[in-house]
Amino acid sequence: MSPLPGYLLLSAFLFAIGLGGALMRRNAILVLIGVELMLNAANLNFIAFWRFGAHPEALTGILFVIFSIGVAAAEAAVGLALIIAIYRHYKTTNVDEMTALKG
């Protein structure tokens, strides 16, 4: 077995763990950590397919990951700022207690 499926399986496990954490935990910061794990799993897929792909000299996978890291950093900054702003209003970071807009 060549290593490519190994990397893909590692990425799939990380994605599932992040998704499970984002859906199951009640703390909003941990939901954000789960989203970060899912983004990183996707990045690992890009790098693996770039390495084992047909045209590695095009650098497409590498550059996609670089831009993805930049976007993820922006997402983390804004997400954590939102969580801090919400904490000021509700004095909680639990997603099941933020029910002000619930119908």
Added chain:
Amino acid sequence: MTLSFAIIASVTVAAAVAAMGLRNIVHCALALTVALAGLAAAYLQLDAQFVGFAQILVYVGAVAILVVFAILLTRSGDPAHPSVLSPGWLAGAVIAVVVLGVLVYPIARSPSISRTLPPPAGATVHQIGDALMGRFVLPLEVTGLLLTVALIGAVIIAMREKEPIGTISNPGSEIANRKSQIANPP
């Protein structure tokens, strides 16, 4: 190659499970750091040195610190909840397992299993810089704009809001205001 990959993969998955499963949220953030460092090691093993070190700089350096700061700023004094799981956790677990199955099944069945490792590609920093300044210059500029907007937006969102007029958040200044109003009627 295989042994080092096995070590990196098991450490990364174990750290990710710990990051999502531990009770103490600070421990979760530290486990997340280990998982991200493991991913950086996987990038280095795949001959993507630049991305590996960028991952360490951005994620292990900046994002982890940001998460720890957010945790410490939102720590409340009241005792922890009896459960760390949200009410709909069972549905979330089922969805995660189904997604894992959907992802693993095609990987196990795909012909990529027989794909052999091509010779090292060698993505040097020189080549990456050439591509960033040539073919990918527009995405680079857009990313810079996005980061600027995110920086300003994060500061504005997290800034303490001004209290609306009439609330007595600072009784001393309120009394001083009233006194000046009485002294100088409009």
